[in-house]
Amino acid sequence: MFNISDVANLLGIKRLTEGNSFNVVCPFCGDTRGKMNFRIVKDGELANTYHCFKCGAHGNMLTLYADLMGICGVDRYKIAYREIKTALHEGAGCRNSYDSSFTGTVTQIEEEETASLEKRSQIYQRLIEMLSLSETHRRKLMDRGLTSNQIEAFHFRSTPVHGTEGLARRLIKEGYSLAGIPGFYMNQNQNWDIALYRNNQGILCPAYSISGKIEGFQIRLDVPHDDKKYLWLSSTNKKRGAGSKSPVSFVGNPFDKTVRVTEGILKPIVAHALSGYSFLGTPGVNQYKSLEKA
Incomplete structure (x- = not known):
């Protein structure tokens, strides 16, 4: 049994604690x-749940x-x-219940520091x-009230269904460094790739800084799952990946x-x-720290 x-x-x-x-x-x-927060046990019962009070995951x-x-x-x-069962039994091992004596090998993911806003915006624009x-x-965007000109002005795009490695390769050939760009990472073939899969296809919605630069992207999912309609384009926990920081x-x-405040990335546009x-x-009602700074 694993948890x-x-x-x-x-x-x-x-882990932090x-x-x-x-x-x-x-x-x-x-x-x-x-x-x-990850919770193994709650009220004496196995829970095995997680909840982020920043992004809502x-x-x-x-x-x-x-x-x-993916x-x-x-x-x-x-x-x-x-x-999971195969990997734990053949690799690092498996422990029962919530025993804290696990001493198996833990794979350390080599992540990157998130790149500057200037660098992120340049690559995202390209x-x-x-x-x-x-x-x-x-x-779908026009049904929300946007005109064709507004849709183009705010740079909405569809997530690609294939060829993500090729897109990363083109950016590298043009002289861009993808290290530290949320959404980009080194795949199992040791090639740069984009963290876009079949289960996170949808509309790429840019998040803009006050200076008009692109901070990152939220994806309006075509098919919501686990009550999620939006996901950040992020490569946290992937080799040479980086977090979106929401x-x-x-x-x-x-x-x-006067500046009005609302929830979401698509809605304010x-x-x-x-x-x-x-x-x-x-991005969420709990994510007020970045809001205060802005």
Whole structure:
């Protein structure tokens, strides 16, 4: 039998505390302050759950493994269980219940420091130029009230269904360094790649800084799963990957005396386009630290 602590070790997730309830570096948003909590036991019963109080990511040990490993489909939890069981028994070992004496080998993931806003924006702008927006996604955005010109102005794009390694290769050939760019990482073939899979396909929604640069992307999922409609384009917990840091997004005039606040990354763009008001969008109701700074 295994628990979420074993899965955390298997995935190389960095711990900040120990115990039956322990905090980690969030593998989804990259928070290092202990906002992500893993709970093995609650009220004397096995829980094996996680919750990040910064980005809102939550689930159990199987959803954790499936999401981080890009496993999708109706059998994804069966596949996750089988892979975890095999890896623990053949690799680092398996421990029972919530015994803290585990001494197996933990794989350390070599991550990068998140690159500067200037560098991220340059690469994201070039990536946008390489991608297109499907007619299905265009219609969905127009149904929200956006015009074709506004859709182009805010650089919405569809996630590519294949060729992510090729996109990374093109960027490198053009002289860009992908180290520290959230969403980019070294895959199992030791080639740069983008953390886009079948289960996180959707609309790439840029998050803008007050200076108008692209901080990162949220993905409006075509098919929500585990009650999630949005995911950050992030490569936390992947080799040479980097976390998105879940930035707030600003649209409008930074010199306005009044700036309105709403939740999300897509919503403030639509609200600004429809009203003309300036908006700050925070990724979640718990993510107020970046909001205060902005």
